[in-house]
Amino acid sequence: MKIDDLKERYSPIARLNLLPPTFTATVENIEEKEDTKFPTYQALYVRARLTNQKLIEAVGGSVVIQKFRPMHQAELLIPAMEKLGIRDTDDLIGRTFVFSAQKPSFDGSNPRWVPTEVDGKQARGKSTKKSAN
Numbered sequence: 001m002k003i004d005d006l007k008e009r010y011s012p013i014a015r016l017n018l019l020p021p022t023f024t025a026t027v028e029n030i031e032e033k034e035d036t037k038f039p040t041y042q043a044l045y046v047r048a049r050l051t052n053q054k055l056i057e058a059v060g061g062s063v064v065i066q067k068f069r070p071m072h073q074a075e076l077l078i079p080a081m082e083k084l085g086i087r088d089t090d091d092l093i094g095r096t097f098v099f100s101a102q103k104p105s106f107d108g109s110n111p112r113w114v115p116t117e118v119d120g121k122q123a124r125g126k127s128t129k130k131s132a133n
Contacts, residue, residue: 096119
């Protein structure tokens with residue numbers, strides 16, 4: 001096996017607690033599987049690759065993996081997708097988005113970063129604010 005192929009097998013995972021409120025990343029994969037912490041739930045695992053080298057160095061990895069349990073899906077992910085005009089999670093794969101941190105309304109849950117802009121353009125009008133890429 002070629003070294004380049006071996007390198008692609010491992011991508012350091014970014015530390016979520018170090019992520020800024022917004023960042024740009026390309027969605028690589030979305031997988032539905034059993035939540036290891038709560039086996040009665042099926043969760044969506046979204047894997048996205050950061051696009052900014054300085055941010056990758058700051059957060060200790062190039063890949064962000066987020067788990068969306070059903071309550072996160074209903075409250076955060078689905079509304080974000082609807083605002084972007086996206087009707088299927090498969091349509092997220094391979095696309096680059098600006099992700100923004102959002103805190104669920106229920107206690108004890110950590111923030112989730114959801115796609116809020118496609119290719120740097122908001123779905124509802126123009127934005128002049130810059131994000132951490």
